[in-house]
Amino acid sequence: MINVVKIGGEIIDNKKLLIYSLKNFSKLDGSKILVHGGGKIADIFSKKMGYNNNIINGRRITDKTTLDIVVMTYSGLLNKRIVSKLQSLGLNSIGFSGADGNIVKSYKRPIKDIDYGYVGNLNINSINTDLIKYMFKIGIIPVLSPITHDGNGNLLNTNADTIASYLSISLSKEYKVILSYFFNKIGVLNHLNDEKSYYSKIEENLFKKLKNKNIINKGMIPKLENAFYALKNGVYKVTISHPNYLNNPTKKTIICL
Amino acid sequence: MINVVKIGGEIIDNKKLLIYSLKNFSKLDGSKILVHGGGKIADIFSKKMGYNNNIINGRRITDKTTLDIVVMTYSGLLNKRIVSKLQSLGLNSIGFSGADGNIVKSYKRPIKDIDYGYVGNLNINSINTDLIKYMFKIGIIPVLSPITHDGNGNLLNTNADTIASYLSISLSKEYKVILSYFFNKIGVLNHLNDEKSYYSKIEENLFKKLKNKNIINKGMIPKLENAFYALKNGVYKVTISHPNYLNNPTKKTIICL
Numbered sequence: 448m449i450n451v452v453k454i455g456g457e458i459i460d461n462k463k464l465l466i467y468s469l470k471n472f473s474k475l476d477g478s479k480i481l482v483h484g485g486g487k488i489a490d491i492f493s494k495k496m497g498y499n500n501n502i503i504n505g506r507r508i509t510d511k512t513t514l515d516i517v518v519m520t521y522s523g524l525l526n527k528r529i530v531s532k533l534q535s536l537g538l539n540s541i542g543f544s545g546a547d548g549n550i551v552k553s554y555k556r557p558i559k560d561i562d563y564g565y566v567g568n569l570n571i572n573s574i575n576t577d578l579i580k581y582m583f584k585i586g587i588i589p590v591l592s593p594i595t596h597d598g599n600g601n602l603l604n605t606n607a608d609t610i611a612s613y614l615s616i617s618l619s620k621e622y623k624v625i626l627s628y629f630f631n632k633i634g635v636l637n638h639l640n641d642e643k644s645y646y647s648k649i650e651e652n653l654f655k656k657l658k659n660k661n662i663i664n665k666g667m668i669p670k671l672e673n674a675f676y677a678l679k680n681g682v683y684k685v686t687i688s689h690p691n692y693l694n695n696p697t698k699k700t701i702i703c704l
Numbered sequence: 705m706i707n708v709v710k711i712g713g714e715i716i717d718n719k720k721l722l723i724y725s726l727k728n729f730s731k732l733d734g735s736k737i738l739v740h741g742g743g744k745i746a747d748i749f750s751k752k753m754g755y756n757n758n759i760i761n762g763r764r765i766t767d768k769t770t771l772d773i774v775v776m777t778y779s780g781l782l783n784k785r786i787v788s789k790l791q792s793l794g795l796n797s798i799g800f801s802g803a804d805g806n807i808v809k810s811y812k813r814p815i816k817d818i819d820y821g822y823v824g825n826l827n828i829n830s831i832n833t834d835l836i837k838y839m840f841k842i843g844i845i846p847v848l849s850p851i852t853h854d855g856n857g858n859l860l861n862t863n864a865d866t867i868a869s870y871l872s873i874s875l876s877k878e879y880k881v882i883l884s885y886f887f888n889k890i891g892v893l894n895h896l897n898d899e900k901s902y903y904s905k906i907e908e909n910l911f912k913k914l915k916n917k918n919i920i921n922k923g924m925i926p927k928l929e930n931a932f933y934a935l936k937n938g939v940y941k942v943t944i945s946h947p948n949y950l951n952n953p954t955k956k957t958i959i960c961l
Contacts, residue, residue, distance in 0.1 A: 518781050519781045
């Protein structure tokens with residue numbers, strides 16, 4: 448059994464919640480991997496440097512300067528803070544960008560209507576499971592930041608939910624994999640401000656309905672798409688939940704086919 | 705035989721020279737490790753963010769903001785750029801801060817006359833050679849950034865020359881180790897602007913004389929102290945040279961006892 452845990456930006460931006468998440472993560476039995484997103488820190492540094500993010504149709508464009516800033520903040524500051532904190536909790540971990548050990552290889556997103564810039568897409572061969580298996584063998588916990596590489600010397604900004612999904616799928620060929628998406632809500636909510644309105648499970652038909660009604664929108668759409676994609680491709684279980692309830696079997700949204 | 709190669713800030717600040725150094729590094733036979741310094745990039749980002757470096761008596765103080773900036777730039781931007789470039793040269797490498805895999809554990813420099821802030825000192829037990837040996841075994845090249853950790857969740861800024869020296873000493877218990885310091889000169893020069901004036905070798909007595917005459921000064925003093933310390937503690941060979949002459953046995957300064 449392998450646990451793949453993804454912590455989102457809302458958790459990373461909240462120091463207390465981040466520490467709490469890492470403590471709960473540290474209590475999980477067996478082999479495990481942490482994948483983290485970015486949060487607001489890249490935007491904060493961009494603004495401090497007087498740099499305006501390039502946003503087209505509401506989507507962020509990763510130009511050269513933005514790439515440098517996300518590499519610094521995600522693979523530098525956040526990744527190393529998380530690793531040093533895990534070390535202090537007694538968990539020997541190594542922080543990886545996708546370039547390290549060629550652990551996640553991507554290709555630059557093709558230009559259709561919009562050129563997203565230095566953004567990496569994944570495919571089914573992107574994950575180097577050999578290195579991950581070796582880490583498991585020597586008792587080291589991989590901590591993946593959402594930066595990948597194309598193998599030609601270029602780093603690329605990549606969605607952390609997607610990395611967690613593809614990673615889980617690749618590992619599920621050899622292991623039973625549980626993929627947990629952590630964010631700052633108890634689960635997928637029907638009413639954004641009512642924690643009690645969470646769905647204990649979401650099937651694909653319900654997802655489509657909620658999307659049509661705009662109850663599931665913005666970043667929750669690709670998160671759920673990644674969740675369904677993982678389930679359809681061999682991952683044993685996928686949940687979306689708050690780190691408080693990691694070990695509570697009911698207080699979470701379970702994704703079902 | 706293990707090659708430990710340290711590339712300094714002068715090389716990192718010069719893109720062409722950096723690529724050239726990595727290419728020459730890639731040609732070295734056998735197991736090898738790259739240690740890199742910081743260069744001017746942290747200062748550039750500090751200035752862009754309107755943050756003035758805290759300098760007392762000519763020495764940089766690593767306060768909390770400076771620590772964040774050096775972690776971002778050294779372990780994030782520079783380390784990942786180097787790793788992705790090595791990958792494109794066919795060298796499977798993993799970038800490490802000292803926190804990753806607990807590879808370099810340090811302790812906060814004690815306050816004497818000056819509080820240097822979040823700066824880490826090393827001791828003889830700082831280097832986790834077990835992990836490095838694993839990396840050699842699976843053919844992965846470690847790339848170390850000059851950020852370490854204290855084991856209690858704190859990252860610390862650490863001199864890259866010192867990391868290279870202690871790393872070489874620790875490995876020399878089991879291997880024959882060659883430590884090469886790369887910078888942008890052919891070797892230690894008698895006249896700063898005359899490349900022909902390099903010393904082909906420097907013994908400790910000569911070092912003392914050159915230091916007294918102020919021919920060796922500033923950052924070259926700790927570099928040479930680290931070089932002598934390595935030699936005295938089991939490292940087979942220590943040289944200071946330009947990456948152009950990596951494989952030229954004469955165009956470099958060899959450190960001798």
